[in-house]
Amino acid sequence: MKNTLKNILSDVGEYERGVNEKSSTLIDESCVLTTYLSELLAQLKIRVGNVGFTDEAEEINFFKNIKPQILGKLIYYNKVFRIETSCPVYNGKMYEAYFFNELEELKQDFNEHIRNSDFYRYYRSGRTDKDSEYYMLGKINYHNGLSSIVFEIDSSFSTYYDYKVAKIVANELLYHYLLSKTDTDHTINQTLQNSESVKDLFWTDSKNSLIELIYALHASGAISHGKVSIRKINLAFFVLFKIHLGDIHHAFHRMKDRTGSRTAFLDQLKVALEDYMNKNL
Known part of the structure; x- marks a missing residue:
């Protein structure tokens, strides 16, 4: 068997x-x-x-x-x-x-x-x-x-x-x-929801790509020196992009079992940025 x-x-x-x-x-x-x-x-x-x-x-x-x-x-x-x-x-x-x-x-x-x-x-x-x-x-x-x-x-x-x-x-x-x-943060929620400047922003890539980005930002300490929780970063993106990511902890652990690159979206971002830089030389 x-x-x-x-x-x-x-x-x-x-x-x-x-x-x-x-x-x-x-x-x-x-x-x-x-x-x-x-x-x-x-x-x-x-x-x-x-x-x-x-x-x-x-x-x-x-x-x-x-x-x-x-x-x-x-x-x-x-x-x-x-x-x-x-x-x-x-x-x-x-x-x-x-x-x-x-x-x-x-x-x-x-x-x-x-x-x-x-x-x-x-x-x-x-x-x-x-x-x-x-x-x-x-x-x-x-x-x-x-x-x-x-x-x-x-x-x-x-x-x-x-x-x-x-x-x-x-x-x-x-x-x-x-x-x-x-885990709700009404200050973040109300501030972003009341802002006209974010009403036309939508996440157009996959949910897993956004989850990958959230964990990368947390792991690197890029937001609040790494002292803010994953769940609060998730909440901010939820309000900003109006997307429900569900159980991101579970999704992240599934990413660790990926075949090939485990950071596919971050790899894609790096290539896209370098291409953009080359076009603007």
Whole structure:
């Protein structure tokens, strides 16, 4: 099964980037990716059932690193779709309160069900001594007082703990998404929105290009000596160019897995500026 699994996460990343480039809204993006990831998991379930694994190491890697990433993103995109389609208004105090409430619910869920668990500490510490117990089929110990979700999983395609890792992955993605929705700066917002000089400015390149630029400006310390947060720079560009970038933290981490140049837009800017300089000699 190694050939099937070898590049699957990079393939998922490529598909995500393609959808992100083409989607006009976060609702569209999350809907498409929820369907894609759900179908992918169904295909993997069939392959695991028909082919199995070549050895224990491959099985552990699948249930520890591969399936949880796919399932975690599926949980994340499905939740984003539900949140976005249930949002009462586009902006204002009700909008802010809605996302603050979602963030508080996420924090509460983390505190009650994840943070203090032995498995969470095991996972975060990077330990491997119990991997054969946690990430191989047929090893579920019902005497450990597990969550009732254990009775709902398909034991032929889940070790139970792969689901717990997926929840951790999903919660991290949701946390950054909700932070981007709740970090507002009314002074920046009102100043730019009331300025006639920026009303006809629009970003005409891809969303990923703008995200790349935002992170480059932050990393270089070019804005406020690097002391302003990524989210505030994102907000400024959001108001300036009227473009919703969604979860830029997640998009940035997908960029790090790009094939070829990871700074494609910055490379393009450099070439364009040099060409412009040469024309004006």
